[in-house]
Amino acid sequence: MSRSHEIAVDIGGMPILLRTQDSSFRQLLARRYAGFVDSSSSPRFAFDIDLVTPSPEMESDEEVHVEMQDGQWHLRRGDFRARWDPRAGQGSIRQSANPYSIDSVLRIVHTLILAQEGGFLLHAASAIRHGRAFLFSGMSGAGKTTISRLAPPDATLLTDEVSYVRRTGDEYRACGTPFAGELARVGENRSAPVDTLFLLAQGPENKIEPLSAAEAVRCLLRNILFFAEDVELVKLVFRAACEFVDRVPVRRLTFVPDQRVWDLIQ
Amino acid sequence: MTEKYIARSTAIAARMLGGEMMIMSAVDSTFFTLNQVATAIWQAADGRTPLAEIVARIVCEEFDVEPEVARRDAEQFVDELAQHGILLVSDRPFENPPVEAA
Structure with missing residues (x-):
């Protein structure tokens, strides 16, 4: 019987145990999630990873599908197949030995976990400054990487691509993630209460403008990572977006791409 | 004319939220923000009250809209939401209306 190699990846205070028979893949995971590996906590969820030889079947362009069937989430994309039983806390992943597939599975699993507690993953850069977290949301080209690159030394970058928002009671916290964008820099594994969500736009001057609640919810929903084709989950995500907007200031931040924009973010 | x-x-x-009614289809994720008149129709959509009565009793009286204009706008609004499965439409009262809280 071959030996199992384990690693607990803790993102957002939600450790997930990954098991593989392949020690070199475990090492790859340790490098990929450096800063987010936690051997002290008890993971709530565990996945067995079945590594397969790359084949045309596992390299198709099939888009991601996430469905609930018989109490289990079924996740599939061209490069992976996964199952996850949230009640048992157990799952399995079938993929080749690459970091991209497991990264996508983890993102999806975290969106499913967060939805149950009113949180979400967001297309947003985020940073902590003076003990508060600021989120900068927008799709590709909106300026997430730019604003991250311009961050002053006293700001702690949580991510330049995918922000992790947890809800505990009436408080929202932004947590660091290893999900990097163009900056190719893993975020710091820290968290802080969310101060403001900025919706990014680039323009001729730096300015912050208010948004109506409906516009804020509409923009937020556009940027929340969401994969499942499931009516109940859509309702949860909608509720999460509304309750976030009800409790956290959401503003439009138009900025000129230089350091002065951070003078507005205090 | 059919009821x-x-x-x-x-x-x-x-x-x-913020005085605006927001609705999202859980089927195709389309998102709508309703104005006051549309919100009133939405809240009155109990599956048992005829649309004509909703228009006459709520839209025309509370919002002071001409009956013909109110009827045309309401029909258009109902058709659009029905296309996304947000409102269900029938030519007879729903026996057990599958009504979501307004």
Whole structure:
């Protein structure tokens, strides 16, 4: 019987145990999630990873599908197949030995976990400054990487691509993630209460403008990572977006791409 | 003219925030923000009250809209939401209306 190699990846205070028979893949995971590996906590969820030889079947362009069937989430994309039983806390992943597939599975699993507690993953850069977290949301080209690159030394970058928002009671916290964008820099594994969500736009001057609640919810929903084709989950995500907007200031931040924009973010 | 009855689907999520009613289809994720008149029609869509009565009793009286204009706008609004499965439409009252909370 071959030996199992384990690693607990803790993102957002939600450790997930990954098991593989392949020690070199475990090492790859340790490098990929450096800063987010936690051997002290008890993971709530565990996945067995079945590594397969790359084949045309596992390299198709099939888009991601996430469905609930018989109490289990079924996740599939061209490069992976996964199952996850949230009640048992157990799952399995079938993929080749690459970091991209497991990264996508983890993102999806975290969106499913967060939805149950009113949180979400967001297309947003985020940073902590003076003990508060600021989120900068927008799709590709909106300026997430730019604003991250311009961050002053006293700001702690949580991510330049995918922000992790947890809800505990009436408080929202932004947590660091290893999900990097163009900056190719893993975020710091820290968290802080969310101060403001900025919706990014680039323009001729730096300015912050208010948004109506409906516009804020509409923009937020556009940027929340969401994969499942499931009516109940859509309702949860909608509720999460509304309750976030009800409790956290959401503003439009138009900025000129230089350091002065951070003078507005205090 | 055929009577029309409307009911709120349960496959939606709705919420009043900042004085605006927001509705999202849980089927195709389309998002709508309703104005005051549309919100009033939405809240009255109990599956048992004819649309004509909703228009006459609520839209025309409370919002002071001409009956013909109110009827045309309401029909258009109902058709659009029905296309996304947000409102259910029938030519007879729903026996057990699948009504989502307004």
